[in-house]
Amino acid sequence: MFNRLLSIFFLLLLHMPLAFAQPTETNTNNLVEVLLRSNPELFSRILKDPAKYEVQILYTQIDRNKKNKPAFTQHRYRVDATQYFYPASTVKLSAVLLALEKINTLNINGLTKETTLRIDSAYNRQVAVTVDSTSLSGLPSIAHYIKKILLVSDNDAYNRLFEFMGQGQINENLYKKGFNDLRLLKRLQVGSTAEEDRYTNPFTFYAGDKIIYEQPLVFNPKEFPNKLTTIVKGKGYLQQEKLVNKPMDFSAMNYISIENLQGILRSLLFPEAVPARKRFELKQEDYQFVYKYMSMFPQESQGPVYDSVQYYKSYGKFFLYGNTKTDFPPHIRIFNKAGWAYGFLTDNAYVADFKNNVEFLLTATILVNEDGIFNDDQYEYETVGKPFLAALGKVIYEYELGRKKNFQPNLSKFRIDYTKQ
Numbered sequence: 001m002f003n004r005l006l007s008i009f010f011l012l013l014l015h016m017p018l019a020f021a022q023p024t025e026t027n028t029n030n031l032v033e034v035l036l037r038s039n040p041e042l043f044s045r046i047l048k049d050p051a052k053y054e055v056q057i058l059y060t061q062i063d064r065n066k067k068n069k070p071a072f073t074q075h076r077y078r079v080d081a082t083q084y085f086y087p088a089s090t091v092k093l094s095a096v097l098l099a100l101e102k103i104n105t106l107n108i109n110g111l112t113k114e115t116t117l118r119i120d121s122a123y124n125r126q127v128a129v130t131v132d133s134t135s136l137s138g139l140p141s142i143a144h145y146i147k148k149i150l151l152v153s154d155n156d157a158y159n160r161l162f163e164f165m166g167q168g169q170i171n172e173n174l175y176k177k178g179f180n181d182l183r184l185l186k187r188l189q190v191g192s193t194a195e196e197d198r199y200t201n202p203f204t205f206y207a208g209d210k211i212i213y214e215q216p217l218v219f220n221p222k223e224f225p226n227k228l229t230t231i232v233k234g235k236g237y238l239q240q241e242k243l244v245n246k247p248m249d250f251s252a253m254n255y256i257s258i259e260n261l262q263g264i265l266r267s268l269l270f271p272e273a274v275p276a277r278k279r280f281e282l283k284q285e286d287y288q289f290v291y292k293y294m295s296m297f298p299q300e301s302q303g304p305v306y307d308s309v310q311y312y313k314s315y316g317k318f319f320l321y322g323n324t325k326t327d328f329p330p331h332i333r334i335f336n337k338a339g340w341a342y343g344f345l346t347d348n349a350y351v352a353d354f355k356n357n358v359e360f361l362l363t364a365t366i367l368v369n370e371d372g373i374f375n376d377d378q379y380e381y382e383t384v385g386k387p388f389l390a391a392l393g394k395v396i397y398e399y400e401l402g403r404k405k406n407f408q409p410n411l412s413k414f415r416i417d418y419t420k421q
Contacts, residue, residue: 032057032077035395042391045384046366050078053366054085056258059396060361064409070273072266081181081257084230084250085365088339089153090261090346091184091254095161096146096290097268097280098173102165103142104281110212111205113143113286119160120202122217125192128201129160134304143289144304150293150337151301152311159187163200168220177278179264181257183224194252226251237374248374261348262363269335269350292416295333300418318347319362320397322390323382331355333414343369345385351397354415357408358400364392
């Protein structure tokens with residue numbers, strides 16, 4: 001396979017300018033499709049009807065100059081910001097970064113991501129929190145919620161960051177950074193109404209008997225209109241265990257485009273290579289904290305501690321490995337946030353191979369809902385979705401192994417000692 005991919009690469013070079021001769025970012029639209037069609041044994045099912053599977057792929061090559069500054073070349077396959085897909089847990093990375101940014105911008109003495117907090121209940125169906133049994137201290141904190149989100153995609157942890165930020169701040173702060181193709185309105189998996197999600201819980205941060213910061217109940221009065229048209233899907237859905245024979249309406253659900261997902265990831269990983277307005281206000285220790293836990297395997301975590309059967313090593317890392325339990329080669333790390341729900345399977349990742357000096361960004365989504373019925377938990381994640389993303393990651397990775405670069409990247413920034421926690 002590698003020789004075939006390498007031949008394709010050199011053929012393409014004859015018809016396109018070299019990436020390193022271009023501006024900081026260039027865009028092309030044919031390479032991904034060429035790679036897919038060159039591997040029919042892996043992708044024939046999807047290629048026969050990509051619209052049925054609602055596939056979108058954004059692959060970004062990274063080329064460094066002699067000072068290690070990155071330049072980006074994007075390759076798209078069916079990427080369309082107006083085409084709705086349910087992003088599921090991929091939205092959690094935005095909440096992580098915004099929560100850290102909020103702590104920094106508040107700039108209150110004694111307030112850090114590790115500061116102990118309690119959450120009150122002040123509106124319909126809100127849930128109070130005073131303890132966290134998964135924390136080594138037994139108490140909740142923003143840092144511990146972030147760990148749970150990045151390690152195993154914990155929904156409750158995301159909801160707590162959603163409540164800390166508030167619906168209005170989440171969307172407005174992302175819009176200010178130029179990420180406009182998104183609409184993040186909902187807590188996850190709690191069945192809250194649109195009105196209930198406008199109200200977010202009171203927070204108190206404290207040390208011993210001393211209150212460091214108090215945030216009252218917050219109400220978001222603003223509307224964030226849905227600009228999409230393709231927001232009804234399928235032919236039916238289950239509601240209270242009864243089949244409703246009409247397409248499911250996703251207009252009140254969370255939304256973020258493929259390009260915004262990868263743009264946020266790029267701002268996190270390469271802040272020096274994006275415009276200042278797109279950066280998150282993070283400290284160096286914040287960057288290292290997020291890098292560590294988004295690339296860490298669940299079994300490597302010393303707190304929280306996870307069951308290795310339920311949360312196997314490749315849990316939530318679909319590119320390259322899909323649904324296999326195979327160990328990762330020690331020289332490869334994937335910095336990602338994946339999500340899956342309603343038959344939509346999405347991964348948003350930076351892949352780094354420290355042995356072979358390979359790096360690339362890859363974001364992709366696929367819908368696997370053969371019967372067209374939503375909310376019935378009958379989706380082809382294991383048989384179609386995860387194998388597709390695994391194969392996609394492998395093909396891109398093998399292509400990168402053979403891709404010529406003028407300068408080898410220095411990836412030391414992403415080398416992490418996972419024993420120090």
